[in-house]
Amino acid sequence: xxxxxxxxGPLSVPEGAIVSLNxxxxxxxxxxxxxxxxxxxxxxxxxxxxxxxxxxxxGRFTAQVDKSSxxxxxxxxxxxxxxSATYLCAMSARLTGGGNKLTFGTGTQLKVEL
Amino acid sequence: DSGVTQTPKHLITAxxxxxxxxxxxxxxxxxxxxYQQSLDQGLQFLIQxxxxxxxxxxxxxxxFSAQQFPDLHSELNLSSLELGDSALYFCASSxxxxxxxxxxxxxxxxxx
Numbered sequence: 001x002x003x004x005x006x007x008x009g010p011l012s013v014p015e016g017a018i019v020s021l022n023x024x025x026x027x028x029x030x031x032x033x034x035x036x037x038x039x040x041x042x043x044x045x046x047x048x049x050x051x052x053x054x055x056x057x058x059g060r061f062t063a064q065v066d067k068s069s070x071x072x073x074x075x076x077x078x079x080x081x082x083x084s085a086t087y088l089c090a091m092s093a094r095l096t097g098g099g100n101k102l103t104f105g106t107g108t109q110l111k112v113e114l
Numbered sequence: 115d116s117g118v119t120q121t122p123k124h125l126i127t128a129x130x131x132x133x134x135x136x137x138x139x140x141x142x143x144x145x146x147x148x149y150q151q152s153l154d155q156g157l158q159f160l161i162q163x164x165x166x167x168x169x170x171x172x173x174x175x176x177x178f179s180a181q182q183f184p185d186l187h188s189e190l191n192l193s194s195l196e197l198g199d200s201a202l203y204f205c206a207s208s209x210x211x212x213x214x215x216x217x218x219x220x221x222x223x224x225x226x
Contacts, residue, residue, distance in 0.1 A: 034214065043116065043204055044157070088157065099170025100211045101147070101159040109199040 003027045006089055006105025019076040023089035025107045026070065029093040030103075033065050035074045038086045039108065047087075048074065054063055079112045086110070116140065120205050125199035126224045135221045137205030139186055145169070145208045146188040147215055148180055152179040152201040163188055164211050195225045 006023045013019055021035075034083045038046035047062040050056045057064045064073040072091075075081055086107040092100055117140035127133055139146050148160040159172035163182035174180075177195075182188045192199060202222050206215035 032214075036217075041202065041220070041222070044120075045116070045188060046214055046216060049214045085210045094202045094211075095170050097169060098164070098211055099162050100145070100208075101170050101172055102149075102157075102215060103159070104157040104204075 001026060001032075004075050004105045007108055010109040010111060010112060012030060012111045013079055015081060015112055017079050017112070019074075019079050019083070020109060021074040021076075021087050021089075021108050021110070022070050024070055025065075025072075027091070027093055028070070029094065031065065031094065032092045033063070033072050034092075034102070035046050035063060035088040036088040036090060036104075038088060040086075041109075044088055054097035070076060079110075081112050081114060084111045115219065116216040118205060118207050118216055120203075120218040120221050121217035123219065124222045124224075124226065127195060128226055129195055130196060131195050131225075132191065133223065135190040135192070135194065135203050135205075135223075137188045137190070137197075137207075139188070139207030139217060140216055143209050143216075144186065145211050145213070145215075146182055146186070146205040147208075148174075148188070149204045150207065151203050151204060151220075152198075154217050157204070158192070161213070162214075162223060170212055192223070197225050199223065200225045 035048040062075040089105040090102040124131040160174040162205045
């Protein structure tokens with residue numbers, strides 16, 4: 001079983017729709033939760049970062065974390081064609097020796113159509 | 115633009131060869147991370163350096179090695195290359211070791 005599970009999609013929605021992207025995880029040591037957006041063959045771009053259960057909003061994006069259920073979500077309101085990309089959830093836990101690494105989901109491919 | 119730079123953008127080489135990928139972190143960042151992204155494995159953590167010292171190791175093959183220099187740039191060395199090493203290699207950086215990571219544009223490696 002993978003530490004982080006993410007529905008690969010593809011997900012196709014009309015412009016203006018609300019998009020819900022989700023990940024589940026199994027490692028209770030994960031403390032920090034992130035969402036990255038990746039356009040085709042480009043570097044992942046950090047969208048949202050949170051470390052506690054609850055909601056965090058930034059413009060059209062809302063990140064939600066439920067540590068008790070080991071479930072995180074990203075909501076995109078008023079979706080635009082420019083939001084078409086692959087969305088990756090990522091989680092991290094402090095390692096012994098003070099190191100850190102991100103564990104990624106496989107990514108959900110989103111297409112927003114006119 | 116994240117501020118992380120990587121060179122080269124593309125690299126085409128043959129099996130058995132050795133290549134070096136270079137990364138310059140964002141100004142002020144002390145940690146550098148290397149990740150490999152392939153179609154079947156997704157984004158996989160390889161190794162982390164913090165201020166010149168190795169801090170964490172992931173699924174990095176023995177044929178691969180990395181280092182971080184005093185000016186904080188990092189190099190990832192890949193040797194005895196195999197077809198399966200073809201992938202996108204990303205470098206990321208952060209200020210400290212537990213901070214959010216910012217990714218570079220990647221190096222696309224093709225092994226023929």
